[in-house]
Amino acid sequence: MKTLATIYKEFLLLVRDPGGLALIFIMPLALVIVMALVQDAPFRDYQEIKLDVLFVDQDGDSLSAKVKQAFDASPNVNLVVKTDTAEVKQLVRSGAFKAAIVIPANSSETLREKTRQLIVKVFSNFGLTEAPKDSLDIAAIGIKILFDPAIKSNYKQTLTGGVQKIVASIQAEWILDELQNQLSEGRTDVKKTPVNLTEIIQVNEQYASEKKYEGLMLNSVQHNVPAWTMFAMFFILYPLAGNFIKEREEGSMLRLRLISGSQFPVISGKFAFYFMVCLLQFILMIAVGIYIMPLLGLSKLVLGTNILGILLVACSVAMAATGYGVLIGVYFRTPQQALSFGSVSVVILSAIGGVWVPVYVMPEILQTLSRFSPMSWGLEAFNDLFLRQASIQSILPNVLRLTGFSLVALFISVIIHKSRTIL
Amino acid sequence: MSTSAVHLIDLTKQYPQSTKPAVSNLTLHIPEGAVYGLLGPNGAGKSTTVMMLCGLMRPDAGTVNVLGMDMETQSVEIRKKIGVASQDIALFPTLTAYENLFYFGRMYGMSGSMIRQQIDKYLHVFGLTEKSKKIVHTFSGGMKRRLNLMAALLHQPKLVILDEPTAGVDVQSRNMILDFLMLLKSEGTTIIYSSHVLEEAERICSHLGVIDEGKLITEGTLVDIMNTHSDCQSLEQLFLKLTGKNIRD
Ligand SMILES: Nc1ncnc2c1ncn2[C@@H]1O[C@H](COP(=O)(O)OP(=O)(O)OP(=O)(O)O)[C@@H](O)[C@H]1O
């Protein structure tokens, strides 16, 4: 009952503190939206996204079929088939598409002929067959790859390299095929081995950036929503510690100590209330990720499937944040000290915890440091859950770290509080 | 002599930062049902004594006995039976008068209906019924004082300790408070009343204890003390005679 009364009292105090409310609800919303928008482009750069590539097939034979098949199977490239070369040139020049692959007519035939002649020539050099009468100088097959000048060089290399590999593998196939033909001439008992090198060599290049998150979609929304949620939750120290110190200064805390011997309901009520505020912030921020972000042209927040795990992490972050707020409120004597130290410390913890930029793009030293920030524990756990469908078991270490942090903070608070109040 | 509501024996307290004790070897005897005026100049040690009396501060030496219970061992029991209005206002400024009182009532462990009944009674007594839904922050000094007092009385304590309850209030509020204290006394409540407003003390106190520089100067019933010093016309003259005319800090 006393705890409930305290929860209600804390509710009234917070509701009548528009500054505090704005700080813990409006500010994080603004931050998360702004940061998600700002970091949208950089995050796309970190990521491999599908590159739309125009494809003109004037060949209509096995070579173009193989190229198309290989790029269709690639996770990085999305082929858009066109027929008009002029139009394609125009599209790439205007920047609407970053690249185009044009396979000229008779490419397959040319390549096949070249290959055959090559083999024949080789065999004739060994004196196995008569030298061919027609010229070897068949024009290069001339596959064209058009690039928007603004394209990133790694995309360029991927595409060119990809096409070259396909052509080379097809050629290799045909060489083998032709070899078998030549060697088996006049011998029907030899069975031809079908060769398919394109299935072995695929256009599947990864972009250089990060290796750790390979295959994940850590986009701007996916990073910023949990990150700023964590920031927001830790920021409740502002109203929490602020009110705590105000109560001490205004004497109401003294009266409370007079009224009941035990301070437990007072502290537990505060803790419970701000714990719930944290969860409310969490729900709000997640809702922004799911419903508001798509409206801004960003991707929708993906939560993964382990809802229980998410709740567990949210609760442990809320505990850590509330415990931290209580500690700040107990330790500092004036609101100014508490709030300036509190907010600066939260900003620092969030910076090294990977809220502003993901930990994996930080320098080595900071990455080591970040292991000491409760925010990185929370963030890591959320990423594990959202992106990797982690099991409860695998997030448990971080959950325990957060809970432990909270308990230690509370324990120290109680000791300090006692040592200061009984004179 | 009647049984004592409060018995302080050889109390000594020195603040860590200061060079001389705020209270030294103080022995006070407060009878049940008395209105006990704890008088003394600024810095005499009144507030310090009150703090130890209600268990907010632990004396360096000496014992505090309240309503027959020892503060060291039974502070929780004692707190349930005493009501304290501190010298400084102790309220939540952003809550309404009613919300403040209700919360404190809850913290006393009272039932909702009991709290409502008591609040209505005291709001009426102190003329704050119409202001009960107003935020305390907007109250005048006198209104805050009255509310601060009400918060100390909600749970019908047997011993009420008031540290300068009339500081900074106008004549009307002061009269209202003093009249109410007389009503409390008539109901058998023991009142400890610390003040340097001597006419007030003269008007309502049955007993006096005068302290200066942490030491007891004199203690007894108002009548006895006045009789011992028959050369003094008023309590104020007596007070100046006992404590001297030097300005205190
Ligand atoms: N927190 C403190 N730290 C150090 N010294 C203190 C503290 N509080 C009071 N004192 C000192 O203890 C002495 C007694 O102070 P106390 O507040 O008990 O006096 P008082 O009789 O209540 O005075 P007043 O009438 O001004 O309220 C004073 O000398 C004061 O300076």
Ligand SMILES: [Mg+2]
């Ligand atoms: Mg005082």
